[in-house]
Amino acid sequence: MIFIQLDACEKMLEDAQSTFPDECCGFLFGQEINGERHISEIMIVDNAKEGDKRRRFEITAKDYLRAERFSLKFQLELLGVYHSHPSHPAIPSEHDRVAALPFFSYVIVSIFEDHKIDVRSWRLNDERQFDPEAINAPPLEIQASNALTH
DSSP states (O other): OEEEOHHHHHHHHHHHHHHTTSOOEEEEEEEEETTEEEEEEEEEEOOOOSSOOSSOOOOOHHHHHHHHHHHHHTTOEEEEEEEEEETSOSOOOHHHHHHOOSSOEEEEEEEOTTOOEEEEEEEEOTTSOEEEEOEEOSOHHHHHHHHHHO
Protein backbone atom coordinates (compact mmCIF):
# COMPACT_ATOMS: atom_id res chain seq x y z
CA MET A 1 0.00 0.00 0.00
CA ILE A 2 1.06 3.57 -0.65
CA PHE A 3 0.06 6.44 1.65
CA ILE A 4 0.31 10.00 0.33
CA GLN A 5 0.36 12.86 2.83
CA LEU A 6 -1.96 15.83 2.29
CA ASP A 7 0.70 18.35 1.28
CA ALA A 8 2.30 16.00 -1.25
CA CYS A 9 -1.13 15.10 -2.65
CA GLU A 10 -2.09 18.78 -3.04
CA LYS A 11 1.15 19.59 -4.87
CA MET A 12 0.71 16.64 -7.21
CA LEU A 13 -2.88 17.62 -8.07
CA GLU A 14 -1.91 21.26 -8.55
CA ASP A 15 0.87 20.17 -10.92
CA ALA A 16 -1.58 18.08 -12.96
CA GLN A 17 -4.04 20.97 -13.12
CA SER A 18 -1.48 23.63 -14.02
CA THR A 19 0.05 21.61 -16.87
CA PHE A 20 -3.30 20.42 -18.33
CA PRO A 21 -3.74 19.53 -21.22
CA ASP A 22 -0.10 18.38 -21.16
CA GLU A 23 1.23 15.59 -18.97
CA CYS A 24 3.02 16.57 -15.78
CA CYS A 25 5.62 14.46 -14.01
CA GLY A 26 7.70 14.27 -10.87
CA PHE A 27 9.21 12.11 -8.16
CA LEU A 28 7.81 10.60 -4.96
CA PHE A 29 9.84 10.57 -1.73
CA GLY A 30 9.26 9.13 1.71
CA GLN A 31 9.89 5.99 3.70
CA GLU A 32 9.06 2.34 3.17
CA ILE A 33 8.09 0.70 6.45
CA ASN A 34 7.12 -2.99 6.55
CA GLY A 35 6.24 -2.93 2.85
CA GLU A 36 4.08 0.19 3.14
CA ARG A 37 5.19 3.32 1.33
CA HIS A 38 4.63 6.65 3.04
CA ILE A 39 5.01 9.57 0.61
CA SER A 40 5.82 12.83 2.36
CA GLU A 41 7.43 14.85 -0.43
CA ILE A 42 7.24 15.22 -4.18
CA MET A 43 9.58 16.89 -6.63
CA ILE A 44 7.96 18.47 -9.66
CA VAL A 45 10.06 18.24 -12.81
CA ASP A 46 9.56 19.67 -16.27
CA ASN A 47 8.22 17.27 -18.86
CA ALA A 48 11.25 17.04 -21.15
CA LYS A 49 9.39 15.25 -23.95
CA GLU A 50 10.04 16.81 -27.36
CA GLY A 51 6.92 17.62 -29.33
CA ASP A 52 3.43 16.68 -28.15
CA LYS A 53 3.37 16.48 -24.34
CA ARG A 54 -0.33 15.66 -24.16
CA ARG A 55 0.27 11.89 -24.39
CA ARG A 56 3.85 11.37 -23.22
CA PHE A 57 6.25 12.52 -20.55
CA GLU A 58 9.99 12.24 -20.25
CA ILE A 59 12.27 12.78 -17.28
CA THR A 60 15.90 13.64 -18.00
CA ALA A 61 18.91 11.91 -16.47
CA LYS A 62 19.79 15.26 -14.91
CA ASP A 63 16.43 15.31 -13.10
CA TYR A 64 16.96 11.73 -11.86
CA LEU A 65 20.32 12.81 -10.46
CA ARG A 66 18.67 15.82 -8.80
CA ALA A 67 16.09 13.47 -7.25
CA GLU A 68 18.76 11.13 -5.93
CA ARG A 69 20.64 14.06 -4.37
CA PHE A 70 17.39 15.35 -2.83
CA SER A 71 16.72 11.95 -1.26
CA LEU A 72 20.21 11.81 0.24
CA LYS A 73 20.09 15.39 1.50
CA PHE A 74 16.75 14.93 3.27
CA GLN A 75 17.25 11.25 4.21
CA LEU A 76 14.21 10.13 2.22
CA GLU A 77 13.83 7.20 -0.15
CA LEU A 78 13.13 7.81 -3.82
CA LEU A 79 10.06 5.58 -4.06
CA GLY A 80 8.56 6.39 -7.41
CA VAL A 81 7.31 8.65 -10.14
CA TYR A 82 4.00 10.35 -10.71
CA HIS A 83 2.57 11.70 -13.94
CA SER A 84 -0.77 12.77 -15.30
CA HIS A 85 -3.04 11.38 -17.98
CA PRO A 86 -4.97 14.41 -19.28
CA SER A 87 -8.45 13.37 -20.45
CA HIS A 88 -7.54 9.68 -20.11
CA PRO A 89 -7.97 7.05 -17.37
CA ALA A 90 -5.35 6.58 -14.65
CA ILE A 91 -4.26 3.29 -16.23
CA PRO A 92 -0.67 2.83 -17.43
CA SER A 93 -0.02 2.78 -21.15
CA GLU A 94 2.29 0.34 -22.88
CA HIS A 95 4.82 3.18 -23.09
CA ASP A 96 4.55 3.62 -19.30
CA ARG A 97 5.16 -0.10 -18.79
CA VAL A 98 8.21 -0.30 -21.04
CA ALA A 99 9.86 2.71 -19.35
CA ALA A 100 9.05 1.59 -15.78
CA LEU A 101 11.56 0.43 -13.18
CA PRO A 102 10.74 -2.58 -10.97
CA PHE A 103 11.14 -0.96 -7.55
CA PHE A 104 9.16 2.25 -8.14
CA SER A 105 5.55 3.05 -7.46
CA TYR A 106 3.89 4.78 -10.41
CA VAL A 107 1.12 7.17 -9.41
CA ILE A 108 -1.06 8.33 -12.29
CA VAL A 109 -3.32 11.36 -11.94
CA SER A 110 -6.17 11.26 -14.44
CA ILE A 111 -7.56 14.76 -14.97
CA PHE A 112 -10.41 15.85 -17.21
CA GLU A 113 -11.72 19.21 -18.41
CA ASP A 114 -14.84 18.78 -16.26
CA HIS A 115 -12.53 18.71 -13.19
CA LYS A 116 -12.99 14.99 -12.60
CA ILE A 117 -9.84 13.49 -11.10
CA ASP A 118 -8.82 9.90 -10.42
CA VAL A 119 -5.54 8.91 -8.77
CA ARG A 120 -4.17 5.36 -8.91
CA SER A 121 -0.86 3.70 -8.18
CA TRP A 122 0.85 0.83 -9.99
CA ARG A 123 3.91 -1.42 -9.53
CA LEU A 124 5.65 -3.78 -11.92
CA ASN A 125 5.41 -7.48 -11.11
CA ASP A 126 8.03 -10.15 -11.89
CA GLU A 127 6.64 -10.52 -15.42
CA ARG A 128 7.14 -6.76 -16.01
CA GLN A 129 3.39 -6.14 -16.05
CA PHE A 130 1.68 -3.50 -13.92
CA ASP A 131 -0.32 -4.53 -10.88
CA PRO A 132 -2.53 -2.04 -9.05
CA GLU A 133 -1.07 -0.80 -5.76
CA ALA A 134 -3.56 0.09 -3.04
CA ILE A 135 -3.48 3.82 -2.41
CA ASN A 136 -4.50 5.80 0.64
CA ALA A 137 -4.49 9.56 0.17
CA PRO A 138 -6.46 12.48 1.59
CA PRO A 139 -10.01 12.70 0.27
CA LEU A 140 -9.14 13.31 -3.37
CA GLU A 141 -12.49 14.86 -4.25
CA ILE A 142 -11.91 17.67 -1.75
CA GLN A 143 -8.28 18.11 -2.77
CA ALA A 144 -9.13 18.05 -6.45
CA SER A 145 -11.74 20.77 -6.14
CA ASN A 146 -9.30 22.91 -4.14
CA ALA A 147 -6.48 22.37 -6.63
CA LEU A 148 -8.67 23.23 -9.59
CA THR A 149 -9.93 26.51 -8.13
CA HIS A 150 -6.45 28.00 -7.63
